[in-house]
Amino acid sequence: MGVQGGISAGAFVLAVSFLAFVAGALMAVAEMAPAGYVRDAYRAGLALVHKRELQATPYATDLWQPARTERRGLQLHDPERSAPGLTLFTSGHAPAAYLIEPDGSVAHHWHASYSRLHDESAAVADPLPDRQVYFRRAHLYPNGDLLALYVGVGDSPWGYGLARLDRSSEVVWKNLDRFHHDLSVAEDGRIVTLTHAYREDVPEGLDHLSRPVLDDYLTVVGPDGRTQHKFSLLETLERSAYRDLLWQTPTYTLADPLHTNAVDVLSQRDASRLAQKIPAAAPGQVLVSFREVGGGLIALVDPVEEELLWAQRGQWRSQHDPDVLPNGNLLLFDNLGDYGAAGRSRVVEIDPAHGGVVWAYGGSEDKPLESVIRSAQQPLANGNVLITESDGGRLLEITREGEPVWEYVNPVRGGEGDEFIPIVSWAQRVDPAQLDTAFRTALLHDHLAYQGGLP
Secondary structure (H helix, E strand, O other), X not given: OOHHHHHHHHHHHHHHXXXXXXXXXXXXXXXXXXXXXXXXXXXXXXXXXXXXXXXXXXXXXXXXXXXXXXXXXXXXXXXXXXXXXXXXXXXXXOOEEEEEOOOOOEEEEEEOOHHHHOOOOOOOOOOOXXXXXXXXXXXXXXXXXXXXXXXXXXXXXXXXXXXXXXXXXXXXXXXXXXXXXXXXEXXXXXXXXXXXXXXXXXXXXXXXXXXXXXXXXXXXXXXXXXXXXEEEHHHHHHOOOOHHHHHHOXXXXXXXXXXEEEEEEOOHHHHHHHOOOOOOOOOOOEEEEEOOHHHOEEEEEEOOOOEEEEEEOOOOOXXXXXXXXXXXXXXXXXXXXXXXXXOOOEEEEEEOOOOEEEEEEOEOOOOEOOOOOOOEEEEOOXXXXXXXXXXXXXXXXXXXXXXXXXXXXXXXXXXXHHOEEEOEEEEEEXXXXXXXXXXXXXXXXXXHHOOOOOO
C-alpha cells in the first residue's frame, strides 16, 4: 500500500471512530438503545481515570486538607471545666485509631491496614492502596477491643468493611461487605450499621433517579460479625409518608439520592427521652441521617418492621451525627447551615417537636468552624460538647456558653512543606471507669511506650 493509501486508510478509521462517538453521544442524549451501555461505559471510564489520579498522591484525596495552622497537638486544657476522660479519634492519614490523655499524649492506639484483611470474601474486588483506606468510625469495647469501619476514599462505592480488633490490633473477626459511614452498638451487642450497593432497578415512581443508583441498606450485624438482617432504605423511604421528599433531591446527587451518613440505635434511656418529643420513639429504633434528601433529613426507622416512622428537615444542611439529649432534643453537626462570618458549619440543638433550632455554636471569627463533609459532636456528661471539625483536623470541647475548654489539633502533617493536615474523621470522650481493669492497667504501660508523635 502506498503512502496515499495509508493516509486514506487512517483517515477512514478516524472518520468511523468519530461517527461512532457522535452516534453514541446522540443515543445517550436521546436515551436510545443502547444508550445505557454507552452511558455506563463512559461513567466507568471516568471513575477509573479519577481513581488512578487519586492513587498518584494521597494529598489529592479529601483525607487531607490544607493546614489552617502550624499548631500541633494539645492547644488548650482547662481541667476544672472540661469533662474528664480519654479521647478516642480516627485520623485520615492511616487505618488507625488513637486514645489520648487530656494532655494530648497517646495512651493507646490500634492500626490494621485493609490489605491485611482483604481476601476473596470481600465485596471490593480491586481495593485502593492502604494509604487511601482509613477508619471512618470506631467503637471501643471495655476489654480494649476496637470495632473499626473501613472506607476507601476515591472509590465508589466507598464502603470497604468492618472488623473487630483486639487491643494488640489482631483481627478477632471481619465482615468485608460494603459497610460505610457509621455504626452503633446496641445494648444487646448487635451492631447497627450501613452498607451500600449500586442497583439498576429503581422503585416505581422514582424514574428521575439515575441508573445505576447507589442504595443504602440498614444492616444489622451480630456480635460475632455475621450479618443478620439488611434492607433497602431507598425502598423504605419510598413507601413512607415522606416519599415526596425523594423528588427534592439535588440534580448532582441523583445517582446517590440518600447518602445516609449516620445511624444511632435507641437505648431504653434515649428512647424514653426522645418519646417526650416524638411519641412513636421506642427502644431498638434507629435514628438515621440522610445528607441529601430534601437538603438534609433526620428520620426514625423501625428495623424490625422496615418502616420509616418519623422524619424532619429544618434549618440545617448536609448534617451529620444526630444524638438524643436528656431533654428529648437532638444535637447534630450542621455542615453547611451557618451563614455567619465564622464559617459555614455549626453544632445545633433542635427541638424535634417542631424542628426549630434552640441552641447553636458556630465558632468565632478568629477560629471559624468549617467542615463541608464528615464531622461529629458528642454531648458530654457535664453539659459540654465535644466537636470533631474534620476538615480542620481539630477536636474542640466547649461549654454551653460557647467557651472552649479543651482543644487538640492533629499533629500529623504531609506534603511539601507540611502544608497538608489529615482530617479527623470522628472522636468520642471515653470514661476510663467503663473500661475493664486489665485494659486500664495495660494503658499505663502503653502510655510510657507512646512518647512523641502519633505512632
